[in-house]
Amino acid sequence: MADPCLDLRAVTMRYGEGPDAVAALASIDLAIDDHEFVTIVGPSGCGKSTLLYLVGGFLRPTSGRIELRGRPVTGPGPDRGIVFQRYSLFPWLTVRGNIAYGLEEKGVPRAERDRIVEEHLRLVHLEGFENRYPRELSGGMQQRVALAQTLACQPDILLMDEPFGALDAQTRRILQDEVRRIWRRDTKTVLFVTHDVEEAVALGTCIVVMSARPGRIKEVIARDFDVADVDEFEANPAFAALRLRIWRSVKQEVEAARP
Amino acid sequence: MSSRARSYWAGALARLLPLALVLAAWQAASMSGLLPKAVLPSFGEVAASLGAMLRSGEIVPHTLASFARAGAGFGVAVAGGIVLGILMAQVRFVERAVEPVLLLIYPVPKPALIPLFMIWLGIGDFSKVTVIALACLVPVVIATFNGARGVDEMLLWSARARGTSERRILWRVVLPAALPQIAAGVRTAIAVAIIVLVSSEFISAETGLGYLIFSYGGVGADDAMLAVVIYLAALGYLLDRLYLAGLRRLMAWHAFAH
Numbered sequence: 001m002a003d004p005c006l007d008l009r010a011v012t013m014r015y016g017e018g019p020d021a022v023a024a025l026a027s028i029d030l031a032i033d034d035h036e037f038v039t040i041v042g043p044s045g046c047g048k049s050t051l052l053y054l055v056g057g058f059l060r061p062t063s064g065r066i067e068l069r070g071r072p073v074t075g076p077g078p079d080r081g082i083v084f085q086r087y088s089l090f091p092w093l094t095v096r097g098n099i100a101y102g103l104e105e106k107g108v109p110r111a112e113r114d115r116i117v118e119e120h121l122r123l124v125h126l127e128g129f130e131n132r133y134p135r136e137l138s139g140g141m142q143q144r145v146a147l148a149q150t151l152a153c154q155p156d157i158l159l160m161d162e163p164f165g166a167l168d169a170q171t172r173r174i175l176q177d178e179v180r181r182i183w184r185r186d187t188k189t190v191l192f193v194t195h196d197v198e199e200a201v202a203l204g205t206c207i208v209v210m211s212a213r214p215g216r217i218k219e220v221i222a223r224d225f226d227v228a229d230v231d232e233f234e235a236n237p238a239f240a241a242l243r244l245r246i247w248r249s250v251k252q253e254v255e256a257a258r259p
Numbered sequence: 260m261s262s263r264a265r266s267y268w269a270g271a272l273a274r275l276l277p278l279a280l281v282l283a284a285w286q287a288a289s290m291s292g293l294l295p296k297a298v299l300p301s302f303g304e305v306a307a308s309l310g311a312m313l314r315s316g317e318i319v320p321h322t323l324a325s326f327a328r329a330g331a332g333f334g335v336a337v338a339g340g341i342v343l344g345i346l347m348a349q350v351r352f353v354e355r356a357v358e359p360v361l362l363l364i365y366p367v368p369k370p371a372l373i374p375l376f377m378i379w380l381g382i383g384d385f386s387k388v389t390v391i392a393l394a395c396l397v398p399v400v401i402a403t404f405n406g407a408r409g410v411d412e413m414l415l416w417s418a419r420a421r422g423t424s425e426r427r428i429l430w431r432v433v434l435p436a437a438l439p440q441i442a443a444g445v446r447t448a449i450a451v452a453i454i455v456l457v458s459s460e461f462i463s464a465e466t467g468l469g470y471l472i473f474s475y476g477g478v479g480a481d482d483a484m485l486a487v488v489i490y491l492a493a494l495g496y497l498l499d500r501l502y503l504a505g506l507r508r509l510m511a512w513h514a515f516a517h
Contacts, residue, residue: 058416076419087413092435092512102421105431133512153421 003070004031005189006055006157011064013050023214024050028064030208030217032157037183037190041200041246042210042218043254048193051215052161055191056082069156078102081155083163088146089134095121095145096130102153120148123182140171144178151182160192164199176202176230197247201239202230209249212257219249300482309486318490324466328384329456332391336452337445340396344403344441349429354404361400369394369451370458377463387459394455395448402444406437439513442506449502453495 013025024047032038040048053059055066057076066073068080082088089098099120103113121127124144134142143163150158160179164172180203183190194200200207201223209218225238233239282302288294289301296304312318347354373390380386410433418432460469468491475484507515 053416056416056420058419076416078420078422080420082417082420084413084417087411088417090414090417090432090435092438092510094512101418105422105427135512135514149421 005034005036005069006030006032006191007065007067008051008055009065009067011051011054011061011066013047013054013059014062025054025061026214026216028215028217030220032189032191032206034189037180037192037203037205038208039192039194039200039204039206040208040210041194041197041250042215043212043250043257044195045213045257046210046253047213047215048195048210049161051210052082052159052191052193055157056080056159078106078153079156080159081150081153081157082159082161083143083146083150085162085165089142089149091134094131094133095126095137098134098145099148099152101149106153116152120152123151124148124178138171139167140175143167143175147179147182151186151188155188157189157191160190162194163192165194165196172199173230179203180230197250198243201243201246202233207246209246210253212253218253221246300485304482305485305489308480308482309490312483312486312490318468318471318487321466321468321471322494324464325456325460325468328387328459328467329391329452331384332388332456333395333448333452335388335392336395336448337399339392340399340444340448341403341441343396344400345407345429345434345437347400347404348407348433348437357400361397364393365397365401369455373459373462382463387456387464390459391452391455394451398447398451399441399444402440402447403437406440406444407433409440410436438510439515442510446499446502449498450495453491453498457491 008028008030011025011028012023015022015024028051040051042048050059054061055068055073057073057080073080090101093101096117099117100113103116108116117130121130124147126141126144126148129137129141134145137145146163164175167175176199179190179192182188190203192200192203194203205223205226207221207223209221210216211218221242223242225236227233227236227239285294285299286302289296289299289303294301343353343357347357369390372393373386376386376390380389414432414436415428418428423431456467457469457472460467461473464470468487471487472484472491475481475487503515
């Protein structure tokens with residue numbers, strides 16, 4: 001079997017020290033293969049975002065190992081692209097400037113950069129908005145730019161931290177389809193954190209359910225059926241059954257976390 | 260005229276209306292004898308005096324002298340204040356060393372330091388420029404420090420995940436993210452520069468708008484004295500408006516309050 005794209009072994013995370021320390025993650029083991037779309041779902045405060053930040057290299061684990069393509073993760077880097085719920089974009093750069101940002105940092109020559117920017121503007125359907133500033137765009141458009149900015153860097157893995165959590169339901173649904181389309185086109189590896197069970201099932205080929213704090217991996221479930229658009233899941237009995245099963249699993253944890 | 264332009268002018272008129280009412284009341288009080296000339300000359304007399312000064316050009320060299328002093332002090336303060344504020348935000352030692360001094364200087368009325376600086380640095384322009392610089396430095400340093408310290412962590416993470424090294428992050432993220440706050444600090448510094456400038460010119464100067472106010476006041480030429488005060492207020496207002504208009508143009512990416 002090929003080596004996994006991302007490999008987490010016995011990863012634990014505690015915030016603070018001494019008696020006030022909070023255990024956020026308790027021994028996480030997780031291997032993610034290339035081209036997999038992994039969604040992580042769990043009750044709020046279960047440490048799912050922390051897990052993503054550890055993979056991103058923004059935080060260091062208290063113990064355990066995280067390897068990306070066999071190399072240990074020691075800090076942030078352009079091999080892991082991240083889209084946050086907000087604040088991924090630089091407000092002082094235009095859409096074009098934001099998408100070109102990572103390419104400039106990498107030293108990609110001007111002509112090549114322009115070509116990649118154009119390509120990614122088309123990919124997220126933002127042609128004509130290249131000279132706007134983020135504050136002039138809607139939340140959904142901002143997240144499209146963030147996605148284009150991240151993809152333009154050609155990361156090995158795409159990390160997404162509740163990227164659609166602040167959007168209205170309609171915009172969210174449309175962006176879910178876009179992410180699925182982009183993932184299918186590039187067959188990128190994606191690690192996507194959400195608290196929305198429906199989103200987790202609709203996007204993930206592999207759904208990871210986390211326990212209440214300190215976060216542990218409760219179960220990993222593969223979705224072995226698919227449809228073209230998220231809409232088509234609505235009338236799909238297999239989807240409804242899987243969603244219900246995962247919701248019950250999450251609900252158990254939400255109730256366990258209640259004081 | 261577009262409806263947007265029309266509403267702009269309507270807004271400008273509405274803002275001027277209270278001022279016009281105050282001036283009209285002032286003039287009416289003088290003309291009715293309610294406000295004797297010994298207490299306050301009429302607005303008409305002050306305006307006539309200002310007109311004469313502008314026509315004769317007598318006010319021009321004083322304006323230039325004042326501008327040079329205020330501009331020098333302000334310029335030094337903006338450059339130094341941004342550097343110092345960034346250093347404080349980035350280097351723990353600098354923050355520990357500078358913060359207590361800054362907090363000590365903060366509440367001191369800077370004009371009160373003018374006599375002391377004159378003893379140290381002489382009664383010429385150097386001591387005036389130094390006090391203006393010191394006074395303007397405070398708001399710029401505080402704004403820059405707060406702006407640079409308050410950069411959203413996610414923005415820093417975002418930059419690092421897109422390949423920005425720690426060495427470049429200052430230029431690529433911290434400085435641009437702090438710009439709106441720095442710009443607000445600089446705006447405060449413009450007003451502070453004018454206040455301290457005039458105070459410093461009261462004490463020992465042969466030129467400048469502060470000198471003019473003080474010397475007209477000393478000989479009882481109240482209308483001319485007030486004319487210079489009004490001229491100074493108009494100048495300050497204009498500078499502030501110009502600065503804001505420039506900011507809106509240069510920093511189109513930021514939504515300024517007004």
